[in-house]
Amino acid sequence: MNIRWTLFALACVAPLAWAEVPAKLFYTSQTDFTDMTLTLKRAGALQPEFIEVDVTLTPEARERTKALTQAAMHKQMTLYLNGRQLNTATVQGVIDGPGLRFSIPRNQLLEMMPSLLK
Template structure:
């Protein structure tokens, strides 16, 4: 029994980073006859649960069509050495509907946010985002590539 528990823990721990690994491990153990009955099912279920956790939802927004207002906080008086800027946006009705749908359908999953093709952040969805206003912390290194894209004539 200890041997199976160690294998389950090993497979489940690595699954969020390497989903294919867990399925290969499960397949190998089952086809080699190492596991029997409910142990096979338990390991397969744990492997699939871990693999599902690594699936992140993506939302791609365009400053030209998805934002009705944009403003930046580059420096704050109480934080002279910041590692990020604050991007404040108001979503268009269509973008607001998409954001609400994606966040509602992917609770407790990672959400990758792209603006004008730039990966801005990844955060775990804690609750649906229904309102039009968002404040996004953009790391300084990402802001260097995002800001010129926000100022392009097609983005305004």
């Protein structure tokens, strides 16, 4: 009976041990963005607790984003801004444009605002 429980425990835990760690995409607003626009409120927003952020990436940030999204295709990727984790999503395509849109929780934006203004 001990062997059965051991095998059962291994069957439940093993997939977690081999689960891939999400790729990490780090941005620093001071060096990676040439333009940044915050949409504080939008009529009909599906998630009003989030602030939309539209940025234009520098050429270096654009190349880094393209390479990382290409390598992480169909895998998890976590987005960080100024050292703070924003969200994790599955990469569905290569991000190759100069523009990028992401969301920041309203309460987190208030904490991050000083670093965004530099």
